[in-house]
Each structure stands twice: as structure tokens, then as C-alpha cells.
Amino acid sequence: MALDRLDDPDHPVYSMGQAAELLGVTPAFLRSLDASGLLSPGRSGGGHRRYSRHQLDRVAELRELTEHGHTLTSAAEILDLRADLDGERARHAATTEERDRAVQERDTARDERDTARRERDTARRERDDARGGA
Known part of the structure; x- marks a missing residue:
């Protein structure tokens, strides 16, 4: 519209x-x-x-x-540099967020792997105990 x-x-x-x-x-x-x-x-x-x-x-x-x-030329350069800096700060923030999400996903995957290993080990012990007790 x-x-x-x-x-x-x-x-x-x-x-x-x-x-x-x-x-x-x-x-x-x-x-x-x-x-x-x-x-x-x-x-x-x-x-x-x-x-x-x-x-x-x-x-x-x-x-x-x-x-x-400041001269007009130097003032414009200052504003351009400020804009560049703002852009770099925004990119850095986005990259930091992306990294933090990746670290969190990695840690979650490790926790899930460790839980699966514990469950596997528990199941093996139970199986071995059932075999030995028979």
C-alpha cells in the first residue's frame, strides 16, 4: 500500500x-x-x-x-566510519549468537550421547546379570 x-x-x-x-x-x-x-x-x-x-x-x-x-568531508568520513563500525558490531553480534547456538547444540548432543551410553551400559549389565543368574 x-x-x-x-x-x-x-x-x-x-x-x-x-x-x-x-x-x-x-x-x-x-x-x-x-x-x-x-x-x-x-x-x-x-x-x-x-x-x-x-x-x-x-x-x-x-x-x-x-x-x-570538522570540515564537511571529514564529518562525512566520520559518519561513514561510524556506520561501518555499527555494521561490524551487528555482524559480530550475529556471529556470536550463531556460535553460542552451535555450542548449545553441541552440548545438548553430548548430553544425549552420554545419556544413551549410560542407558546402553545399564542394559548390558542387566543382560549380563540375567545371563549369569540363570
Whole structure:
């Protein structure tokens, strides 16, 4: 359904004026991000820039970093590195979960093997006792 896109943080719905107003930046700042390749907004049918919520978040982070003395290029690199780090942390967490499940499955299999061996040994003793007592 078309309304589902409203919940999509990557769907470009904000005009440049709306984005600038929400972020407290000038349209010229947004244009400069586009021109430098640091942000690639979507385009409307008429060619007007449209920004997604994720892009608005990125602009806010870029602005914050530039206010702390970083150039736009270094601010973008910092954000890219943070995103890479977040991705690696997520992959590490997934790998750790997978390893933990494998260890648990291994331990369960060992417990089942040990139980089967005990049952087998008990059955052998009972069989041997029955043979010896006859």
C-alpha cells in the first residue's frame, strides 16, 4: 500500500524547504551537500529535491560535526566510519549468537550421547546379570 512508504525512513518525502526548516539550516547548505556528493536526495517528478528521514538525520549529524570544527568531508568520513563500525558490531553480534547456538547444540548432543551410553551400559549389565543368574 502507498501509505506504507510513510513509515519507511528511506522514502524521500521532505522538500528542501521542509528539510531546511526542520533542521535549522539553509537551503544553500542542503544544495552544497548535494553538489559535493555528500548527500544524494531523491527527486520529485519535477526535479525538486526530496529528503528522507535517514537523510535528515545525516544532515543533522553533519551539521553538528561541522559546528565542532570538522570540515564537511571529514564529518562525512566520520559518519561513514561510524556506520561501518555499527555494521561490524551487528555482524559480530550475529556471529556470536550463531556460535553460542552451535555450542548449545553441541552440548545438548553430548548430553544425549552420554545419556544413551549410560542407558546402553545399564542394559548390558542387566543382560549380563540375567545371563549369569540363570
